[in-house]
Amino acid sequence: MTTDNARDRSLPKYKILDGHKRTKKKLIPPIVGIPQTNFVSTIDTIVPEIIWIGILLDHYGTRDGINIAAKFMQSLWEIDKKINWYRFSEICNNSSMVAEAIDDEVLREVELPFYIFSQVYPWPDVKWASGVETLEEAQVRVEQTVQNYSNRFEQPYLTILSVVIYAMGLSDKMKFAHETLPNIEAIVNDWGTDEAEMASCSIRAMSLAFFPMDMTDQSLDWCKCFWRTNYQISGCVL
Template identity: 20%
Template structure:
C-alpha cells in the first residue's frame, strides 16, 4: 500500500469537554459530520471505481494513467451527459453505448485487466459486460485474488493508489465542464499524472485531488443495490484471512515475591491482633489490603496475567489503594468515616438481599441468601441499615483519586481496565474478536472462540500497585525495613520471548 504521512495524534487538551463528553476538534466545527456509508470511500465509492484501480494495477501507474485517460475520454464522447465514472452508472447506459465503450477497452488490450470483475458482473446480471470481458483462462481464484489485491491497495482513501483512482474519477467529471477550478488547482492537476509520488509537488497535489474528488458527490446519486450486491458477492466468494495478536506469555517466576508478600501480611495481621484488635481503622485498612492481596494471589496461582481477569485484578488493586488513601485523608473531616464506610457496603448487600427475598433465587445461585443475611446483620440489625445507592461519600472513584493525588493512576490504568469489568466494546474488541485481513470482508472481526488472543501481561502493573499499597501501610504502621525491602525492591526481569 502506498505510504502517506501520518497525521499527528490529537492531544486530549485539543478536545472540547462538554456535558461529560470529550469532543474532537473536527466534530466541534459547525455543520461538520461524517459521510453516510454510501458516500464514504471504502463502502460507497471504492467499489464503483474499482474498475479504474484494476487498470492501474494491471499496467502500473504510468501506463495505467495513460490508458485510463484514453478510456475516460472515450466514455465522455460516448456518454457526454454522464457526470461520474461510477461503474453502476456505466452499466445502466444504453446497451449499444456500453458495447462501443467495452469494445474500445478490449481494442486497446485492457480486457484482461477488467476480467476479474466478471466474478460478480456475470452474464445473468450484466450480459454485455460479461460477454466482452470474460476470460476463461482466468480461474475464479485468479479473479478473486486480483480483486482482493487491488482492494487491499485502495481501501485507505489516502493511499497513493486510491488517490490515483480519485484523480481519474475527478478528471472524468471535469470533462463535463460543470466544475470550474482555480488556476492553482488546475496547475496541480496537470502536474499530477506527470509527477512521481515522491516528487515535492505531490505533497500539495494529492490533498487537492482528494478534496476536489469529493465535490463529485454533489452531482451524483448512489446506487444502494449495486453496492449491496458488490459487497455480498465479494465477501461470499472469498475466505476469511484471520490473524491473531499474541503478546508474550507470562512465565516469569515471582514465587519469591509472593512468599515475601505473604510474610508482610502475616506481620501486619499479627501486629493488629497484638496491639489493638478493636481498632476499627486498622481493621478496615488491612481488610481492604488483604482483599487486594487475595485478588493478586488468585491471578498468580492460576496464571491469569495475560487474561481478561488479570485486568480486572489491576482495576481492583487501584480502587482499593485509592479508597485506603481517601479514607485516611478524610477521617479528620468526616465523623465516623470508618463506621460509615462499613455501613455503606453492607447497605448495598442489604439491597441485594431484599431483592432476592422478594423475587427468590435458585439454591444453586452463587448468592447464598442465609449467609448474606448473617453478614448484613453481623453487628447491626438490618432494620437500622440504610441503603445508599450513590457513591460512598458522594464522590466517584475519579474524584477520590484526584483528591488523594492519584489522578494519573486512575486515568492511565483504571479507566482502561474498567472497560473489561463492564464489558465495553473496546475491551470486547481487544480480547474477544479476531481480525480478518481480507479487504473483501471490509476487514471485519470474528469471535475468538478458541481463545487465540493473548493479551499483554498485567504482572508489572499488579506489582506496582501492590507495592504502592504496602508503602502506604508502611507509613501508617511501620513494616520492618528488611521485610518491606524484599518486596518493594523485587526485580521483575524483562520477558524473554
C-alpha cells in the same frame, strides 16, 4: 495539585448535547441536520465504483493505465455527458450503449476489470468483456486490488481518484480556474513531498463535491454487493 479554577476552566460553558435532536432513541448531532448535506463513506461507497481503474493500472503500468482509463471515460462522455461514467455501476447499467458506441479496440483495452468483476460478482452485466481468468484467479485479483487501493490516504487510492478528475477535466465535466489544477503528476511520481500532499488534499476535496451527490439506488446496490461478496470470498487472516 489541581485548583478549583483549573477545574472550572476545563469544563465547557454550555451543555454537551446542546443542539442535538432526539429521534426516538437516537441523538442526531447538529452537523447531520445541516440542510442539503450528504455524507459519504470512502470505503463503502467510492472504492467499489472506481477500483476498476486500479486493475487497469496494475495490468498496464501506472502511466499507460492512466491514459487508457482516461481515454475510455472521455469516449463515454462523448456519447452522453449526463451519465457518471467513472462509476462502475453506471458503465454496467448502460452496458448495451457502451458496446454499441465504443470502438472494439478501446473495449479490448479496458475489458479486463469488467470481465474479472463479472466472474466474481453476480451483479455486473457486461457481455462485451471477455478474458481467460478462472473464478479462483479472478477472486485473487480482486482481493489484491482491494488491499492495494482501498486506503484513502495512500498513493494507490489517490492515483485512481486522480484518474477520474483527470478524465473529467479532459471531457470538460470539470473546469479549473487558472493555476488551480492539482499537480496530479506529484501524486504519481513524487509521493511524500509537500506538493503531492497538497495535490492529494485537493483531489479528495474535489471528489467529495460530486460523489455524495450522484449516488443512485443502483449504485448503492452495487456497493453493497461488492463488499458482501468480498467478505464471503475472503479467508480469515490470523
